[in-house]
Amino acid sequence: MNLIKIKEPLSSNNSSKICLGIDFGTTNSVCSVKVNNKLHFITDENGKSLIPTLILYDTKIKRFGNQIIKNESYYNSIFSVKRDFTRDFEKKKFEDENKNKISSIEVSKDFFIYLKNLCEKNLNHNIFDCVITVPAYFDEKARSGIMRAAFMAGLRVRRLINEPTAAAFAYGLEKKKKGIFFVYDLGGGTFDVSLLKLSDGIFKVLGTSGDPNLGGDDLDNLYAKWLINNSFGINFDDLNEKEKLKLVKKSKLFKEKLTNSQSFEEELEVNDCVKKIKINIEDFNKSIEKLIDRTIKISSELLNEVDIQIDKVNGFVLVGGSSRIKCISNKIKENFKTKIFDDVNPDLVVSKGAALHGYELLNGSDNVLLDVTPLSLGIETMGGLMEKIISRNTTIPAIKEQIFTTYENGQTALKFLILQGERETSVNNRKLGEFVLSNIQPKPAGIPRIKVMFSLDADGILFVTASDEETGVENKLSVKTNDELNLNEMRKIVESSIENAKDDIHQRMIIEAKIKAQSFLNEIDAVKKDIELLCSKNDIKIINEKVAMLKESIKTDDCDIINQRVDDLNKSTESFAQKRIEKDFSEVVGRDVEEIE
């Protein structure tokens, strides 16, 4: 008898709230969700739960993951977009299906939309809430970038959780383990290590470390270089980009095959020349040894830093697709003489941890997760040195204050440069942003007391406030880029759109319109003084009117009106924009051209 399978829609009066766990990986992404006490892995059109993080902008159409067939167009896909978050995710270096220039954030947004749609199809239910995992060693900018991409996709991010922490959470809950565990997480693009103490309902991270630019991709590159050098006598760097990519992808295939077999023969085509080559595990291990040694070094440094003897550690939990490489567990055994737990699926466990944590956030639980910040945060002081305010491996949330003062008599403003990293000199650390506290009461040098407060929330997102203790003048900064919105502004926009949108597409339109409008308003606010300086009284009046109208419209959910008023404001500020360019130009005339650039 043939039974027709009908997916049962989740009833709206369901007792538990749904929260997706998204492991947005460098090479593969995994989504899962806990519904009615059961964990489901989301599958794509091909029934696969391991979804390659691939995006292809073809003419007029977007393709994702397993939709991308491995033919010529495959090599035009965007690979490893996640790696850009530690580098240049704002640069518009890609082209979408309509030939518009887009950034890595927008590419990731499209991928999040794809994942969201898949999950909704799987569950037959709208989904807004999610927990997203990030590499533990991701810095502030990378974290806020991921959050922005998800917000723009219409997802309400309930928590960012560190990948090794998520893995340990799932592992500890599932296997009911207690003790101190070392999570070794080697993914496609990042390497993280975390030491956790698991006890009854408490998951406490003792310390974390890693390298945000070391992963399976780098192993593939090293092996590709070795292969081409030893089999063809060609230098990898002499190949053109497409040949390089093809060779790296081929090396990746060999690497995967080597997890099941010791040696085999395979054809390799480079620059139209085909050769049959012998592939064996010894050569592979040798070619990647340097990187594996680096992961071992990072691991032992972490143990040293948190001052925990290896005999106190119950064992290593291996996570991340790349941790399947046999020589890794051998190296760990050799160096640490400890147990290795590989009784979890290293590809799925991170997403699982996120889904379980998301479920608990929305439905309550007695478990608590205490994570740490991976990198120190501070500000630049005189002489270009970094003064740490929150040091690495501090448990979050965290609030720290420090008092600073002026170094010149009568100084009325102080500039703060916010930094993240472990180096003494600020140029070697990542610059997160800067802000100026003005209107300080003029006093002799060293007398004013400027209180700087760093507050790291449970997502690991930083907020900074500086205030003059005497006058109470305050300036706030949350890490943001250029004139973009800060995360709280974005979160509010997403919240309000979720409530009022008719459907997904409508919701994204509202979010986009509101983000655009709010950024524009922020921009105008930032140049307020210039407007007053350069515009006629009448122009100022008109601009102020249009600003007020736009502000009013943001409170509604009518995208057409919002967009219309953005255009209106844009028009009314055109002459100002022109005057400002002229002013800027006249200010720089007379300087060296190089200096201007």
Add this chain to the structure above:
Amino acid sequence: MSVNSICWNCQNTLPQNIFLCPKCNKIQPPKQLDEFKLLGVSEKFDLDLEELENAYLKLQQLFHPDKFSQLSDKEIKYSTLLSSMINEAFQKLNNSTSRATTLLKLNGFNSHLEDRSFNDPEVLEEIMEIQNEFLEAENYEKKKSSIEKLDIRISETTNELSRSFKNKNYEIANKLNIKLSYLEKIRFDFKKHL
């Protein structure tokens, strides 16, 4: 200075040092409390560290912002603040030198470890001696035994420190605490170069 405050939600008059309103159970804006009171442990140097950790974790189980993520912005803000304060208090009390500094401060003895006023020649000589021994150690075994010696000094100094707290001799406690922090710092450096 201790004025009773009212609950922001139900206007109930609140007792002292309370985190949740006893009437409506809403989280309250956290007050400045000293680290020992905040964690609910007795104010002394010889703390049972396991007890301290249990007290700390129990509080986080109640007040971590994860427990409030479904509630209003205000409650999330208060819980983040309270949870941060609990984290910091634990960090301060869990380590002997920062615990000593906290205790000294509570007893009106503001000690700044960064102060350059530290010039006890006897202690300086002792530290130099330890450092030299480590630098001259030519192999791993010798370096390790030099760290072991350092560990003994650390525990001796900690014991002395504990005694001076018991005798309420804060002048000496401050001196010993500065010495202890130096010893711990060189231990950290040694471990790095092992």
